[in-house]
Amino acid sequence: MRRTDLDDESCYRAVKSKDRRFDGVFYTCVATTGIYCRPSCPARTPGFANVTFRPTAAACQAAGFRACKRCLPDATPGSPDWDVAADVGGRTMRLISDGLVDREGVEGLARKVGYTPRHLSRLVARELGAPPLALARARRAQTARVLIETTDMSLSDVAFAAGFSSIRQFNDTVREVYAVNPTELRGRRGGRRVPRGTVTMRLAVRTPFAGGRLLDFLAYHLVPGVEVAGEGWYARTLDLPHGPGTVRLRLRDESTVGETAFVVAEFALDDLRDTSAAVERVRRLLDADCDPVAVDEHLGSDPVIGPLVRGTPGLRVPGQVDGNETAVRTVVGQQVSVTGARTVTGRIVDAHGRRVDSDIAGLTHLFPDAATLAEVDPEAMPMPRARGRALVGLAAALARGHVALDRGPDRDDVRRSLLLLPGIGPWTADYIAMRALGHPDVFLPTDLAVRNVLSTLGTRPLGPSDVERWRPWRSYALMHLWNTLMPETPAPKDE
Template sequence: MPRTDLDPESCYRAVKSKDRRFDGVFYTCVATTGIYCRPSCPARTPGFANVSFRPTAAACQAAGFRACKRCLPDATPGSPDWDVAADVAGRAMRLIADGLVDREGVDGLASRVGYTPRHLGRLLTQELGAGPLALARARRAQTARILIETTEMGFADIAFAAGFSSIRQFNETVREVYAVSPSELRGRRGGRRTPSGTITMRLAVRTPFAGSRLLDFLAFHVVPGVEVAGDGWYARTLDLPHGPGTVRLELGDDLRIGETAFVAAEFALEDVRDTAAAVERVRRLLDADCDPVAVDDHLVEDPVIGSLVRGTPGLRVPGQVDGDETAVRTVIGQQVSVAGARAVAGRIVAAHGRPVDTEVPGLTHLFPDAAALAAVDPETLPMPRARGRAVVALATALSSGSLALDRGPDREDVRHRMLDLPGIGPWTADYVAMRALGHPDVFLAGDLAVRKVLAGLGGEAVDVEGWRPWRSYALMHLWNTLMPSTSKEN
């Protein structure tokens, strides 16, 4: 369903059927009650004449509607359309969710996506029903509600953690969006309380969700000092705008169809102002906004990979918490085994990463930032000289700002800029597009492992064009056959 053209009759059919697949894709505004709901709200379906439909929670709020207290419409995965289209609106939404407007204002957001502030405001209002400030305000309200309900943090700390500039703004927004005070919101729902210094959240993902296989991929690629993993869990350090942090995720399978599942995430942050950025980056890692039903329905009947899709429904494309790190790690891993790449990356982390104190055994460093690697003599890196020069050239481009991997620039522009760098070819540029930029339609036809799996399936001459626009997921199904399991049961 296109974001810019919500057909009322189609939306209403989804609402009548309580179809959870559309949660986060659009919102239902009810004129008779003044509230907005997710499509699957369990309340009685209002009459067609009394409802309208909007593409974002911010659009509903801007139109004067308040969030339903029963279905909590803001607690949904985001629209999968943002990654598929990757247009200006989608790229801007990713940056807003990362807290960029709170840190750099609308001017900073407009600069990242290459538009003037006025033009960007018009475009977002046309596409999403609200301008950048309203979209950022809706995100702050959602973060605040989660913190109010699930932590013991004081309201002042929550206000600044959610990105509000004052306690007054925080109180007014909560009252306007949820029709209750922060105190009433905390008392109304019994959430899980967390120890001092940690923030525990439940991150929404659509089902089916192959969390165990996502964990297997992450565990197979862990870099010593930066990441650790075990049976059912994964943890890593986070280099955030105001300071370091860590996250620990509980990852398991939920194979229900068209429901909303939740991944438990425990954050430890040096500065609570980084809460929104930390959450958004981990959601990107989880591919949380994926619509697995649409992906699987498209691929499941394919004669080559259909059996793989049926065997692992809800497989995700692992994202990233830092695009620069993903790109550097990809170059490090060129033409070496995964084990070899992990070892080399671990040595680089130990030599050039920033040490951090954490409560998680094994998490000792932040991955080196681009500026630190740009200053390294490539001859000293533990890899062939040509690859060392490629790492330093990439880091130099990232640190200078001539290359950005924060999902703000256009994907094709990023690809061309990467290919202009020495030592970076199509495989590396496309892999970075898939993981760092969230591109759902990348296929690495020259990957040796992929060719081997395809040969075993009898699909050497398969027409991968038929897998569009989900070729990245098809690729993951092929790689998944080679991934060792972290589960003790296996």
């Protein structure tokens, strides 16, 4: 049973036990106080007759409830069920979190998901308890609260960074959602002023969180010019809707089970309106909405990979900040070593990526966009001709919208579209689904590295029943196998 299918009595049991695993999966609205809380709120549990349960913070706000000041329910990671089901609600939430409604309105959102605006609003309201505009409003309010409480940005900068169209709209929304005005929410705390465009935030993740191994994966696959990494940190450039930016993440292991931890992210943005989009894309990279307890409980008892899971609890599937970039990098990496793919991709970035200014040494370029790569002569690509043609053909399909990797379309439709392209086979399409579309249930049985790891584990060849046992978390099983091959991230020479 999906957690969002739980009935009221099951939800109430989770609230009585203060079960943190359900934070972000549903919210508790308390009629006697007019507030809504996360299931693990430390306040005294209200009586069953005085509570109702809703699937999103926006649904609570639309019903007239304000956020609890003690448990900060809107600061939880999102529901992991959205990635498992990849239904209309989940796909819509991802696009709203990226700021699409702020940029293109509900009409633009509906085009991405493939419905009329009216039909989409009905579907989303039925599934998530609030229409797209209310969901976007809740996202803006939550972003504003985080910026108010964790940065020294001016309140006017906070308003536009969070996606509000006016100071008045910002003030009214904060007062309605949090029952205080922005100045009161910030309080009288002082602090160092930061340069305009620089934002440091804490991004919530569920624990356990194998941050060190996530860093090792990212560092092992980094592309020169676009990414750099060192002991305990990773940084990269960001191609955002209103301009370029960079982010530097501090990644470490968090071993506590069933809690909420935070990854410190330092953003430098050309345009503060890109704050929400930058945050959402980095959260995708971190696999921040994963429920590691559910994944580890399911895979940890498996006779094949159980020891690996128990040895590295909280392992994540690295996501992406740009689906098109991930697809291009996947094609470049076909049938070559990771080191070879990094070298070739770095040459493509140097030749076709836009240069950026950054205070982080080694970050010099944005990854080339699909429209630029679509115009490149395949013969000029630093790779075999057939792969060069496949890469340029993929870039053209992405640039023309024949394939969309923004998590809006249905995953199966995207896979079918990819397989129609020359040079794109099942391994490539499925790897893109796992990394670019956030699919939690992908396995690559023909992957040579997987076969090598299994042979070193001394296991017999995997049969269909073995892999079926790992559903719906086969992507995580795959990562545990690959994890045995990842070298640790070395400290850079200048650190």
